[in-house]
Amino acid sequence: xxxxxxxxxxxxxxxxxxxxxxxxxxxxxxxxxxxxxxxxxxxxxxxxxxxxxxxxxxxxxxxxxxxxxxxxxxxxxxxxxxxxxxxxxxxxxxxxxxxxxxxxxxxxxxxxxxxxxxxxxxxxxxxxxxxxxxxxxxxxxxxxxxxxxxxxxxxxxxxxxxxxxxxxxxxxxxxxxxxxxxxxx
Amino acid sequence: xxxxxxxxxxxxxxxxxxxxxxxxxxxxxxxxxxxxxxxxxxxxxxxxxxxxxxxxxxxxxxxxxxxxxxxxxxxxxxxxxxxxxxxxxxxxxxxxxxxxxxxxxxxxxxxxxxxxxxxxxxxxxxxxxxxxxxxxx
Numbered sequence: 001x002x003x004x005x006x007x008x009x010x011x012x013x014x015x016x017x018x019x020x021x022x023x024x025x026x027x028x029x030x031x032x033x034x035x036x037x038x039x040x041x042x043x044x045x046x047x048x049x050x051x052x053x054x055x056x057x058x059x060x061x062x063x064x065x066x067x068x069x070x071x072x073x074x075x076x077x078x079x080x081x082x083x084x085x086x087x088x089x090x091x092x093x094x095x096x097x098x099x100x101x102x103x104x105x106x107x108x109x110x111x112x113x114x115x116x117x118x119x120x121x122x123x124x125x126x127x128x129x130x131x132x133x134x135x136x137x138x139x140x141x142x143x144x145x146x147x148x149x150x151x152x153x154x155x156x157x158x159x160x161x162x163x164x165x166x167x168x169x170x171x172x173x174x175x176x177x178x179x180x181x182x183x184x185x
Numbered sequence: 186x187x188x189x190x191x192x193x194x195x196x197x198x199x200x201x202x203x204x205x206x207x208x209x210x211x212x213x214x215x216x217x218x219x220x221x222x223x224x225x226x227x228x229x230x231x232x233x234x235x236x237x238x239x240x241x242x243x244x245x246x247x248x249x250x251x252x253x254x255x256x257x258x259x260x261x262x263x264x265x266x267x268x269x270x271x272x273x274x275x276x277x278x279x280x281x282x283x284x285x286x287x288x289x290x291x292x293x294x295x296x297x298x299x300x301x302x303x304x305x306x307x308x309x310x311x312x313x314x315x316x317x318x319x320x321x322x
Contacts, residue, residue: 018234049315066192067195074208152235168274
């Protein structure tokens with residue numbers, strides 16, 4: 001039963017993610033985890049402010065159901081299937097500690113320096129989390145998809161636009177970690 | 186029944202995201218530092234199987250079980266929106282250490298701070314909808 005508690009290796013996780021995409025295709029849906037943000041905006045009445053949210057969002061309620069499932073899945077996995085620590089490359093862990101005083105690698109699932117409740121007493125932490133989310137939400141809609149919609153679904157369907165988007169994801173991610181992190185943290 | 190299926194797929198997805206550590210900030214940071222093959226292996230192996238499977242679906246003309254059309258829509262042609270939108274997304278992905286799927290998984294895993302990220306993502310989505318007509322597409 002150890003395999004349940006150990007982290008799942010990439011060659012298990014990758015095929016299972018492909019399986020999620022095929023299961024959704026078989027029930028007539030396309031794998032993409034950011035559309036639900038638009039559905040949620042539309043559901044709370046954003047259609048009154050912008051035409052982008054004036055559409056038949058009720059036909060997209062399925063993606064909110066997938067979200068509910070993902071929340072449940074996270075609960076089950078963290079409570080019954082994990083010791084909630086993540087081991088990363090020791091060199092990267094050392095660099096995190098030396099450059100940004102983030103020392104929780106290997107001891108927690110997310111860096112406690114950013115995600116622990118106590119960290120929220122720093123206004124800068126709230127700002128970082130909010131801006132991070134804002135960029136994700138804005139970028140995903142501008143690019144018409146996120147990691148699942150472009151890097152998995154779109155590229156599987158050999159879509160050139162998805163390749164452009166994924167190249168953009170990595171340019172943005174590398175710029176953030178290598179250029180902006182030293183300024184932010 | 187239909188919604189129970191979506192829910193079950195979501196639960197399965199959530200467990201895979203958490204257990205593969207793709208929902209961990211540390212793994213995202215490590216990926217952008219090229220510190221491990223892990224994340225590249227996850228995305229790469231999902232993609233190889235995805236490409237093969239989509240080809241099988243197209244050649245065998247496999248249809249969804251409810252008789253609807255297969256949701257394999259081509260993306261509309263453009264460069265600028267995918268490139269600029271992609272870069273903005275990537276900046277946020279690396280800053281928050283979470284993309285839209287894992288955000289929800291982390292709510293279930295008991296990290297209340299992630300709700301700030303989700304709130305930001307909703308505001309970002311709304312902002313895009315509000316200024317869409319002024320953006321190059």
